[in-house]
Amino acid sequence: MSHSRQPDARTVPHARIMHTDTERCVRAVQSKDARFDGWFFTAVLTTRIYCRPSCPAVPPKAENMTFLPSAAACQQAGFRACKRCRPDTSPGSPEWNARADTVARAMRLIRDGVVDREGVPGLAARLGYSTRQIERQLLAELGAGPLALARAQRAQTARLLIETTAIPMTEIAFAAGFSSIRTFNDTVREVFALSPSELRTRAARGPGRQTPGAISLRLPYRAPLNPDNLFGHLAATAVPGVEEWRGGAYRRTLRLPYGHGIAELTPQPDHIGCRLSLTDPRDLAVAISRCRWLLDLDADPAAVDEQLSADPLLAPLIRKAPGRRVPRTVDAAEFAVRAVLGQQVSTAAARTHAGRLVAAHGVPVGDREGGLTHLFPSPEALAALDPDTLALPRSRRTTLTTLVSALADGTIGLGFDSDWERARVQLGALPGFGPWTVEVIAMRALGDPDAFLPTDLGMRRAAGGLGLPSTPAALTARAAHWRPWRAYAVQYLWATDDHPINSLPE
Structure with a gap:
């Protein structure tokens, strides 16, 4: 099942047709509209240069412009990247995160x-x-x-x-x-x-050049971006040793194809500051990709907020703090394990359980600049643990051990190639996996923008406070109008609570 959105005529059109709509593309270039960056690229026939729509240079004549759907298509056609707007650094198309x-x-x-x-x-x-x-x-x-x-x-x-570097x-x-x-x-x-x-x-x-192994860069995004729930959630649920909030930045360890790394992500008014320390520079592109995925930086907030604002009870929340993102994960298997540990316990208890697993089974790493100590243990490492050593109820132990065994042997795959609906069916068949656990994994690990949590107590409390239906069935029926962005509606509803996940740490 694909969750591709159907945008209003006033919003950014679908990427699959955007570059063929010459009139709209020309208007976007002439108005230097940054919302279109990453949706299409402008190739200038006279100079053989390609740009992002918001390029600060004087726009070329309409007859000298052609429009292509990707930087790769521009390069393949013999165009070179503009030195002013650096189109190769545009935010990625939101299509790749919104579709399955x-x-x-x-x-x-x-x-x-x-x-x-x-x-x-x-x-x-x-x-x-x-x-x-x-x-x-x-x-x-x-x-x-x-x-x-x-x-x-x-x-x-x-x-x-x-x-x-x-x-x-x-x-x-x-x-x-x-x-x-x-x-x-x-x-x-x-x-x-x-x-x-x-x-x-x-x-x-920049200052990062002089530190061996450290790479400093800026991660662009489409404005607006509200960092409160995004970084607040990551900081409040941080697993000791794997994640921390330090000096105004979220820091965490990364397991990467050629080694490991540490990412430091700092919210700024017009970008996310990113500092990466990698054991192998071949992992740079993957580390950047996973950081962008974690922070949902390729989202199209204008399209999301416009759709949700059509509900008069959600509209005030969006006007007050637009641009909320869905906090995701850098490792889908890790998040699935943490979702099980978080079943029916407080945020603090879930962190404690996860921290014990990390200390006992995680891979040690060094961090000269903070308090990070381990990579989160892999499914293979957790599949070998003795269930009796887990300080969990027996039923939760069974749920956890069954999950990690399925992840370790490949029975269940949670990754960028996952089919969202197939993964839901597979997870739902595991013992102890109810709708809440399945949907929170679909939302934060798989990245389904339409994942929904109508049974979540915080959701139901927030819905009732706004005058929305608070029973799961009635709330699901009302939320049909929010599709395909129900995961973002969850963020707006959760943000009505004063829980620490909804604000940046001091």
Whole structure:
């Protein structure tokens, strides 16, 4: 089941048709509308440069513009990235987080580096299609196949490493995923119209450059963004040793394909400050992708808020604090385990249970700048634990051990390639998994924007206080008008409470 939205004519149109609507694209470029960044790209026929719609340069004549659905399509057509607006750093299309069809799942996997690690055959195998089918679908919608899309991502990764670190160019080439130095040099020149050394010379030297292994960058998003519930939730539920709030930033450890890392994320008025410490620079693109996913930075808040504001009882909440995001996770399996630990207990108790698992079974890591000590234990590590050592009721032990066994042996897969409805069915068949647990995993681990929690006590209390139906069945019926953004409605309703999850820590 795909949850693709049907936008109002006044909002940003669907990505699959956006770049073909020339009149709307021209208006967006002429008005420099940043809401359209990432939805399409403007390729200028006279200069052979491609830009984001909000580029500060004087817009070209309409007859000199053509519009393409992805940076990869622009690069494949022979256009190079604008040096002023840096279109390769635009927020990602919200389509890939709001849909569950094959193209959206493929894009999430490509963004997570699957093509670089496993090739196009590996991507196709994960999705259950032939390579030809995947290539055809991506080409039809994005104007580029999986190799071109992965190449565009490699180019952006290379640019970040060149501009924000002092790593030698040879190491950057392979860290970014290029097979040779020559391919690296040719791609950088082709995409950015500068050599790697020229890019480095032009780059401003930020404070992160002088710290070995640390990379500082800005994560863009579509405004507005309300950080209160986003960072408040992550901080209030932080697992000791794995996560912490320190110095105005949310920090956590990351398990990555080639090693591990620590992410430090700081809310700023127009971006999220991101500082990454990685044991292997090849993990940079994946770490960025997972941080963006965690903070729901590719969402389209204008579309979400407009749909929800049509309900007169939700509208005041949205006017008061627009742009709420859904706090997600960097590791779906980790969140599933934490959801079980959090069943029918307080936030503090859930943190305590999770902290004990981390101390006993997590992988130790070093953190010279804070109090992070471990990676959250993998399903494989937890599958080997003795259930009698868990300070949980017997039924909860059974629920946890059954879950981690299914995750460890691959019976259940929770990842960017997951089919949301199939995952719901599989999770619902496990002992101790009721609707609340299934839906909270669908919301925060799988990223389904339409996941809904009508049985949640906080939801029901908030609904009753606003005059909405408070029984699960009646609330679900009323929420039909909120689709496909019910997960965002949950955030607005939860935010009516004074729980610590709804405010930034002091």
